[in-house]
Amino acid sequence: MSLRLENLSREVDGVLYIRDANLTFEAGSFNVLLGRTRAGKTSLMRLMAGLDKPTSGRLLYNSEDVTGQSVQKRNISMIYQQFINYPNLSVYENIASPLRLAGMPESRIESRVRETAAMLRIEPLLERYPLELSGGQQQRTAMARALVKDATLILFDEPLVNLDYKLREELRTELRELFRERQCIAVYATTEANEALALGGTTTLLHEGQVVQNGPVMEVYRAPVNTLAAQLFSEPPMNMIRGRVTDTEVTFDEYSHHALARPLTELVPGAYWFGIRPSHIGLVPANDDDLEMSMEVELCEISGSETFMHVRNRHFEMVLQLMGVHQYHTGAPVKVYLPINKLFVFDQGEKLVHTPSSVPGGGV
Amino acid sequence: MAEIELRSLAHSYSEMPAGDGDYAIRQLDHVWHKGGAYALLGPSGCGKSTMLNIISGLVQPSEGDVLFDGKRVNELSPRDRNIAQVFQFPVVYDSMTVFDNLAFPLRNNRIPASRIKARVHEIAQVLEIEDKLYRKARNLSADEKQKVSMGRGLVREDVSAILFDEPLTVIDPQLKWKLRRKLRQIHEQFDITMIYVTHDQLEASTFADKIAVMYEGQIVQFGTPTELFEQPNHTFVGFFIGSPGMNLIAVRRCPGGVCFGASVVPLEPWQTETLERVSSSNIKIGIRPEFVRISELPADDTWEARVTDVEDLGTYRIVTVVLGEEKLRVRQGEGFRVGIGGKVQVSFPRQWLKLYVDEFLVQEQL
Numbered sequence: 001m002s003l004r005l006e007n008l009s010r011e012v013d014g015v016l017y018i019r020d021a022n023l024t025f026e027a028g029s030f031n032v033l034l035g036r037t038r039a040g041k042t043s044l045m046r047l048m049a050g051l052d053k054p055t056s057g058r059l060l061y062n063s064e065d066v067t068g069q070s071v072q073k074r075n076i077s078m079i080y081q082q083f084i085n086y087p088n089l090s091v092y093e094n095i096a097s098p099l100r101l102a103g104m105p106e107s108r109i110e111s112r113v114r115e116t117a118a119m120l121r122i123e124p125l126l127e128r129y130p131l132e133l134s135g136g137q138q139q140r141t142a143m144a145r146a147l148v149k150d151a152t153l154i155l156f157d158e159p160l161v162n163l164d165y166k167l168r169e170e171l172r173t174e175l176r177e178l179f180r181e182r183q184c185i186a187v188y189a190t191t192e193a194n195e196a197l198a199l200g201g202t203t204t205l206l207h208e209g210q211v212v213q214n215g216p217v218m219e220v221y222r223a224p225v226n227t228l229a230a231q232l233f234s235e236p237p238m239n240m241i242r243g244r245v246t247d248t249e250v251t252f253d254e255y256s257h258h259a260l261a262r263p264l265t266e267l268v269p270g271a272y273w274f275g276i277r278p279s280h281i282g283l284v285p286a287n288d289d290d291l292e293m294s295m296e297v298e299l300c301e302i303s304g305s306e307t308f309m310h311v312r313n314r315h316f317e318m319v320l321q322l323m324g325v326h327q328y329h330t331g332a333p334v335k336v337y338l339p340i341n342k343l344f345v346f347d348q349g350e351k352l353v354h355t356p357s358s359v360p361g362g363g364v
Numbered sequence: 365m366a367e368i369e370l371r372s373l374a375h376s377y378s379e380m381p382a383g384d385g386d387y388a389i390r391q392l393d394h395v396w397h398k399g400g401a402y403a404l405l406g407p408s409g410c411g412k413s414t415m416l417n418i419i420s421g422l423v424q425p426s427e428g429d430v431l432f433d434g435k436r437v438n439e440l441s442p443r444d445r446n447i448a449q450v451f452q453f454p455v456v457y458d459s460m461t462v463f464d465n466l467a468f469p470l471r472n473n474r475i476p477a478s479r480i481k482a483r484v485h486e487i488a489q490v491l492e493i494e495d496k497l498y499r500k501a502r503n504l505s506a507d508e509k510q511k512v513s514m515g516r517g518l519v520r521e522d523v524s525a526i527l528f529d530e531p532l533t534v535i536d537p538q539l540k541w542k543l544r545r546k547l548r549q550i551h552e553q554f555d556i557t558m559i560y561v562t563h564d565q566l567e568a569s570t571f572a573d574k575i576a577v578m579y580e581g582q583i584v585q586f587g588t589p590t591e592l593f594e595q596p597n598h599t600f601v602g603f604f605i606g607s608p609g610m611n612l613i614a615v616r617r618c619p620g621g622v623c624f625g626a627s628v629v630p631l632e633p634w635q636t637e638t639l640e641r642v643s644s645s646n647i648k649i650g651i652r653p654e655f656v657r658i659s660e661l662p663a664d665d666t667w668e669a670r671v672t673d674v675e676d677l678g679t680y681r682i683v684t685v686v687l688g689e690e691k692l693r694v695r696q697g698e699g700f701r702v703g704i705g706g707k708v709q710v711s712f713p714r715q716w717l718k719l720y721v722d723e724f725l726v727q728e729q730l
Binding site: 198305 | 407408536538545548549552563565566569593594603607608609652654676678679
C-alpha cells in the first residue's frame with residue numbers, strides 16, 4: 001500500500017502553493033513535513049486528502065489514480081491545530097461519530113471507542129463534554145476520533161502547537177508509540193526541527209511550496225542537501241560562514257586564517273560556505289586541530305541546563321549551544337573552537353559537498 | 365517604571381469560593397522589582413493569565429491589594445496604571461503606516477509632534493524596522509507586525525511596566541531567536557520592568573532574570589533559571605523545567621537512607637535527620653536526566669540497569685533505562701553506543717540527588 005504524488009502542483013490566482021511535488025508514502029510509515037509557516041505543509045496535506053484539486057500532476061493510491069476523488073470516498077482522517085470537537089456531544093459520542101457514520105454495529109462501536117480512549121488516556125472522561133476539558137484533553141479527544149476508525153491515511157496539521165510544551169512532549173511520545181503498530185500512512189506537519197527529530201520516521205523539508213529534501217530523518221539531518229536544508233533542520237539554525245580554501249589554508253570571510261588540515265584537504269581550492277551546528281562549537285579546544293577564532297560576546301541566554309551564547313566579530317556571527325551555565329558580559333572577548341571534523345561544506349551554489357566525518361565515539 | 369507588589373492577593377471567579385479548588389489564584393504575596401525582567405511560567409490553567417490580568421487591571425482581585433510603588437491601584441484601569449501590553453496576536457492598525465501605529469499612544473497623550481518623531485525613530489531603530497516606517501502595517505509579515513506591537517508598548521516613556529502574554533506564539537522558530545534576543549537587548553537598554561507570560565520554559569529562561577513558576581494558583585518557586593534547574597524546590601518545578609523533566613522516584617525510609625525496590629540510596633546526615641522529624645510517607649527522590657551518571661564498569665555506588673529506549677535527537681540522546689521497577693531518563697552525548705536491551709551501570713552523584721517530602725524539597729539548614 002502506498003500513496004504517490006506525481007509532479008503535483010497547485011496554483012491559485014497566479015500564486016504557486018505547491019510546485020512539482022514528487023513523493024511516495026508507504027503504509028506503516030510515519031512522515032514528518034518540516035517547514036516554516038506558509039512553506040506549503042497544509043496545502044500539500046489538503047491535496048493528499050483530496051480537499052483541494054491539483055492544477056497539474058497526479059495522486060496515486062496503490063497505482064490507482066485518485067486525483068480529484070472526494071475525501072468522503074477515501075478513508076482519511078485529519079487533525080488540525082485547533083481542537084475540533086462537537087461541543088454538544090459527549091467525549092464518547094465525539095469519538096464514536098466516525099464509526100456511526102460508517103454504519104458500524106453498536107456493540108463493536110463501544111469496544112472500539114473504549115479501546116481508543118484508553119490508549120489516549122481519556123477513558124475516565126468519556127461522559128464529559130468537550131468544553132469541560134482542558135486543552136490537552138480536548139486535543140486527545142480530537143485525536144481519538146481520528147484514530148478510532150482504521151483510516152488508511154492520517155494527516156496531522158501541527159496538532160500540538162496550541163498545547164503546553166510539557167503536554168506536547170507527552171503526546172509526541174505517545175504518538176510515536178501509537179504508530180509503531182499501525183499499518184496506515186501517517187503524515188505530520190510541524191515548524192520545529194526538534195519535533196521532527198523526536199518523532200523520527202521520514203522527514204520531508206518544504207520551502208516555498210517546494211520539496212527541498214526527503215528521506216529517513218537521520219539521513220536528512222546528517223546530510224542536508226544544501227544550505228537551506230541545513231538551516232531548516234537545525235534549532236537554533238546552523239551557523240554559516242563564508243570561506244575560501246587554497247592549497248595551504250582555509251580562510252573565513254577573508255579574516256580568520258587557518259592552516260589547511262584533513263579532512264578539508266579533500267576540497268578543491270575555491271570559495272565555500274562552511275556550516276557548523278551550535279552544539280559543536282566549544283569554549284575550550286576538544287582536539288589539536290580545532291579551528292580557533294576570536295569573537296566578542298553579544299548575549300548569553302541561559303536556560304538553566306544550557307547556555308545559548310551569541311558571539312560575533314566584524315565579519316560574521318555565530319551561536320553556541322553550551323551545556324551548563326556560562327555568564328559573560330556583552331563585549332567580552334572569547335576564543336571559540338570549531339572541530340574541523342564537524343564542519344559541513346557547501347559550494348558556491350549552496351549545495352552540500354562535504355559532510356562531517358564520523359569519528360569513533362562521536363556522531364554528526 | 366514601578367515596583368509592583370501583590371499583597372495577600374487571591375482571586376476566585378466564583379462569588380462564594382468554598383475551598384482552594386475555587387481559587388484561580390490562592391493567597392500569595394509577591395514583589396516584582398523595578399526594572400526587572402521576569403517570566404511567569406506554568407501550564408495552561410495554572411493561573412498565570414489571571415495574574416497578568418490582575419497586574420494590568422483587566423481583572424480586579426477578589427481579595428488583597430495590588431500596589432504600584434506602594435500605592436494601591438486595585439480600582440485603576442490599565443490606562444491609568446500606565447501599563448503597556450503585548451498580546452499573542454499583534455495588535456496593529458492595518459490601514460495606518462508603521463509610523464502612525466507607533467505614534468498613536470503618544471498622540472493620545474498629547475506629546476508635541478517633534479518629540480513624537482524623535483521617539484518613534486528611536487524605537488523603530490532599536491526594533492530594526494526603521495526602513496518600514498512609512499509602509500502600511502497590512503503589508504508587514506507576522507514578525508514585523510509583532511515588532512510594531514512591541515514598539516507601541518515601548519514608545520511611551522511614562523510606562524510603569526510592559527506585560528507580554530505569549531508574544532512569540534505566532535512567530536516561526538527561526539525568528540523567535542532573533543525576537544527573543546531583541547527583547548533582552550531592549551530590556552538592557554531601557555531598564556524597564558517587564559513581565560513575560562509563557563508556558564515555554566526555554567522562552568522564559570532565555571528572557572527572564574527571574575522566573576515565577578505557577579502551579580494550581582500558587583507561585584511554587586521564584587528564582588533564576590539556574591536555581592530552577594539545579595535546585596527545584598517542588599516536584600512540579602522539577603518535572604516542568606527541563607526536557608525531559610526530573611526523574612522522580614517514590615521511596616520509603618530504610619536504614620542508611622531511602623529505598624525503592626531492592627536499591628538503597630544513601631542520604632546526607634541532614635537529609636536523614638529531616639526524615640526522622642517528619643511523619644509523612646510521601647517521600648521522593650529526584651534527579652535530572654542530565655545528572656544521572658552512566659558508566660561501563662560497576663562500582664560501589666552503581667546499579668545495573670537495562671536500556672529500553674534510545675531517542676536520537678541529533679546532537680544528544682535521551683536514553684530510557686529500567687532500574688528495578690523504575691524507568692529513568694538519562695541524557696547522553698552523541699557518542700552513546702549501547703543499544704536497546706543492553707546493560708549499563710547507573711549512579712546518582714550526591715550533589716544532584718534531591719529529596720522531597722510532601723512534594724517539597726528538603727533543604728539544608730545553614
